[in-house]
Amino acid sequence: MLLGKVIGSVWATQKEAGMENLKLMIVQPLDAGDQEAGQPVVAADRIGAGIGEKVIVSRGNPARMLFPERVVPIDAIIVGIVDSMEIAGQGGE
Known part of the structure; x- marks a missing residue:
């Protein structure tokens, strides 16, 4: 897994089968x-x-494993939105 910042969106009206209704973010x-x-990577986003x-x-x-009912041609998916982070030795400790 990796941390990242969403910097854009991708709109594609024509997609491979299995990618219908998947929002794509950069x-x-x-x-x-x-x-x-x-x-930057293009990642599918089901969480908004x-x-x-x-x-x-x-x-x-692991990104494809979130779709056990179908084959989805993706290699990156957003699995969480970060509310906060704490790293030892940073942030005034």
């Missing part, structure tokens, strides 16, 4: 210090993340 991976860490929100993204086979 996510910029972040390191623990909220700095960019790699290339919005632009500017920090999210948790699952990639690879």
